[in-house]
Amino acid sequence: MKQSKLFYKTMKKAPKAAEIASHKLLLRSDFISQLASGIYTFLPLGYKVHQKRESIIRQEMDSIGGQEIFMPSFQPKELWQKTGRWVNMDPPLFKIKDRHKKEFALGSTHEEVITDLVKDRIQSYKDLPLALYQIQNKFRNEMRFTGGLLRAREFVMKDLYSFHTDNNDLEKFFNKVLKAYDKIYNRCGLKAVKSEASGGVFTKEKTYEFQVLSEIGEDRIIHCEKCNWAMNLENINKNKMPKRCPECNGKVVKKNSIEVGHTFKLGTKYSKDLNLYFKGKKGENRLVLMGCYGIGIGRLMATVVEINHDDKGIIWPEEVAPFQVHLIQIEDNQKVRKAAEKLYKDLQNKGVEVLYDDRTDKSAGEKFAEADLIGIPIRLVVSEKTLKKNSLEVKNRDKNKVCLIKFSHISQII
RNA sequence: CGGGGUAUAGUGUAACGGUAGCACGAGUCCUUUGGGAGGAUUUAUUCUCGGUUCGAAUCCGAGUACCCCGACCA
DSSP states (O other): BBBTTOOOOOOOOOTOOOSSHHHHHHTTTTEEEEEEEEEEEEHHHHHHHHHHHHHHHHHHHHHHEEEEOOOOOOEEHHHHHTTTTTTTTTOOOOEOOTTOOEEEEESSHHHHHHHHHHHHTTOOOOOOOOOEEEEEEEEEEOOOOGGGGOOSSSEEEEEEEEEEESSSHHHHHHHHHHHHHHHHHHHHHHHHHHHHOOOOOOOOOOOOEEEEOTTTEEEEEETTTTOEEEEEESOOGGGGGBBTTTOOBBBBBEEEEEEEEEEEETTTTHHTTOOOEEEEEEEEEOOOOOEEEEEHHHHHHHHHHSSEEEEEEEOGGGGOSSSEEEEEESSSOOHHHHHHHHHHHHHHHHTTOOEEOOSSSSSSHHHHHHHHTTTTSSSEEEEOOHTTTTTTEEEEOOOOOOEEEGGGGGGGGG
C-alpha cells in the first residue's frame, strides 16, 4: 500500500474526549473513528488489524474442530422468553420493535438462537460432539460506555458454542478451548491469565475469564505471581480473602485487569429451556450439555495497544500489525525514488505486507513521527545517505538501534 | 438510572456583555528534506431552541451530545 493513497489522517493531539492511552492512540493514528458513544468505525489501518485478529482466531477455532457459521442479530422475543433472559438480561439486552410492533432482541449473545438452530440437527449421540462459532457484531444496551473500544455498545465478538453427550466430553473440549485461547492471546502479544469467575446471567457454574493485567482495567482480580493462578474479586466474599495461593501457596496480590475472554460450561441450562435432547445408545432421550466461549475483538485490539505502546505511539506485535514493514523514502530524487520503488515491489513479490511512504511533500521528521505513531514493527528507510553505501536502514519499532544493511541482504531480516 | 463536568474550524485552545483570535491540520504558491522544517496566502451557522439586552461565544431557561465517578456489565 502506498501511503500517499491510504485513507487516513493522523492527529498530533487526541480529541479531549479520549482519556486512556489506547483510545487516544487509536484515534490519533486514525485506526478508528467515533460515531457516537460506544460506537466506532474501523478505518483501513484499524480494519487491517481487526482482520488479522479475526484470522488468528479463525485458525485456532478451526484447529479445535470449530465450524464457522453466521447467525442473525435480530432475535425474536419469544425465544428469549423461553430462557427467562428477556427479563433477566435487561440490561444489557437491546430491545426493538418492527412496524407491526413485534418485539426483537438485538443479539447480545447467541445461546438462544444457536440452541434453537441445532435442535433439529442434533438427533442422536452420533451427532455429538459439535462446535460452532461465529464472528459477528454484538449489541449491548449497558448503562454506560467507557474507555473507547474497551466497552462499546456495538462490537465484534467471536462466540463459540459446543455441544456434548456428557460432562466428561464437555470438560475435555473446555480444556481444549482454554489452550486455544492461550495461543490466541500469545499470538496477539498479550499475557492473559486464566481467572476463576462467576457466570453472571449465563450459568451458575464456575467459569474462566482471561484477564490481562492493566492499571486501566475495570475488573479486579487476585493473582499469584508464582504460578499465575487468579480469581475475580467479585467471586470472593470479603471474609474469605485468601492470603496465599490455593494452588502453590505463593503470595497473592490484587490487580486491575481487562477481561479479554470468557469461557463457560453452560451444562444443560439452555438445552433444558429450549428442549435440546439427543437419543442415547439405548434410545433414551438425554439433554445435551453445552459450553460457550467468547472473545471481544475490539476490546482485544484496545488491550493490545494498552499493553504495547510508548509515548510516541503504538508498538504492534508482529502478528497483529496492520503491515509487517513500513518502508520510508526520504528526499525526493530520481535515484532514491527508483530504489525505494524497486524495494517496495520486491518485498511485495515476496509476499511481505508493506506500507510504503512514498509521499514527497512531507519532511523526514513528520514521516518518522507518523511511523512511530502507527507502530508497524519493522521500519526501512531509503535515502540519499543510505544509497551512498548501497544500503538501507532497518529499525524495529520496539528498539532504538538502527542499522544499515545491503540491499542484497534484505531477505535475511524479513 | 443517580452524581459531576464540558460544548468555539478537521484537532487542540483563546476572547470583561462590545471587531470571533491563535497553533496544528487542510488548499494554493515558493523554499525545504534524517525526527511533526520555514515563508506568503486561503480556510467558522461559537451544539440547538428560546429568553434578558442597544448589543450574547459570554448571562438565564430548556433540550441535545460527549466525557468522568457510581450503579450496571460474557
